[in-house]
Each structure stands twice: as C-alpha cells, then as structure tokens.
Amino acid sequence: MGRAxxxxxxxxxxxxxxxxxWRDVDIELSPADILETMMNFGSEYDVIIPNVWRPLPVYLGGEQPYDLNSWIESNEALKLAKTLDEDDxxxxxxExxxxxxxxLAYIRDKNGDPNEVVELDGVGGVSILAKASTFRHGANFPAFTFLNxxxxxxxxxxxxxxxxxxxxxxxxxxWHIYEPSEDDLIEISKLERRKRRFGKKH
Structure with a gap:
C-alpha cells in the first residue's frame, strides 16, 4: 500500500x-465541508486527521472506534522499540x-468541540489531509520499516x-462503512439462535 x-x-x-x-473509498458519511474545515488548521499544522468511527447495529452497541492507527506516542512504546530489531x-x-x-479514536466526545486539536505522532490511512509541501520536502509512505x-x-x-x-x-x-467482523458474525449468530429458541422477547 505504501508503494501505491x-x-x-x-x-x-x-x-x-x-x-x-487521501480518503478511503469505503467512507460512508462525512461532513460536506470536511476539506475546508481541515484546511483551517493549515496555518499551524502540516497534516490533519479527523476521527474515524463506524456505525454498528443497535444490538452490538450502535457505534465503535474504527481507525486505531492515529495515536499519540508513549514512553512505553519508545522503550518497546528499543528492544526490537530494525525490521520489526x-x-x-x-498483546x-x-x-x-x-x-485519537478513544479521545472522542460526541458533544466535544470539533475544533479541538491534539498533536499526533502516528496516523491512520482512512482520511489524511496533508500540505503538498510535506511530500515535496521528502516525506512519504515507507514501504519498509521506519523507526519500527x-x-x-x-x-x-x-x-x-x-x-x-x-x-x-x-x-x-x-464514519466508515459497517463491515461485520468475525466477532460480530458470532454475536449475530448467537442472537439469532436465541431468538429462534426463545422467541422475539429474548
């Protein structure tokens, strides 16, 4: 994917x-002014990342964080990297x-200020807005390990x-499109069996 x-x-x-x-094709819903909104942060930032969640059926909780690749670095992760080989x-x-x-996904408050910013160290690929100068200066998507x-x-x-x-x-x-995971399918199967066994009340 990095090479592409x-x-x-x-x-x-x-x-x-x-x-x-950069925007994944399977984004289901986003504000109409997403580009203008994110560009407003361009005076201070080079790359801007929105939060990405996905809807779920009500019986699976209604919604769920989707992109966990956008994060703030931790001391624990830096220590972990020092124990790994260069290619890991x-x-x-x-685990x-x-x-x-x-x-980023877990910092979300659905009633929070949409203009609030946190500085990130890692980014997910679902939706990335970056200044063109970011790439002209040499940044890219490594198809090899870079700092693990x-x-x-x-x-x-x-x-x-x-x-x-x-x-x-x-x-x-x-919002990313809902695609049932293996865990979702297992839960759906359990609910269907329960429904057939006990009727709609259960």
Missing part, C-alpha cells in the same frame, strides 16, 4: 497543488506490542522526525 501511495504521489502531484487528500514492525492491538498509546513502523504510521513518524506537526481532531468524526 508513493506512486500515485509521484504521478499526480503538480507544482500548483497546495494540498493532498509495531502493530497496534496485539506482544503493549504500547499504551493514546488513540510502516506505511501511514511510518509516515506520521517521518513527518514528526522532519519537524512537521500533525493535528488530530478527536471530536470531528467521519
């Missing part, structure tokens, strides 16, 4: 472009890589290493 992003950059970016926007990649969500990072990270998270690490700033918008939320 870099190839697209090399072929598509023009001298007159000021911004580059830290992946969020696995062997307990990073204790603050994830790869692709979009490595892009975050790289931009920070280059002295750039990343804005995370914890209360400005876009």
């Amino acid at each position: 992003r870099n190839w697209l950059l090399s072929t598509a970016i023009k001298p007159y472009h000021s911004w580059v926007y 990649v830290i992946v969020e969500g696995y 062997e890589y307990a990073t204790w990072r603050a994830h 990270h790869a692709e979009t998270e490595a892009f975050g690490k790289m931009t920070r290493k280059m002295g750039m700033k990343i804005a995370g918008l914890p209360h400005y939320t876009i």
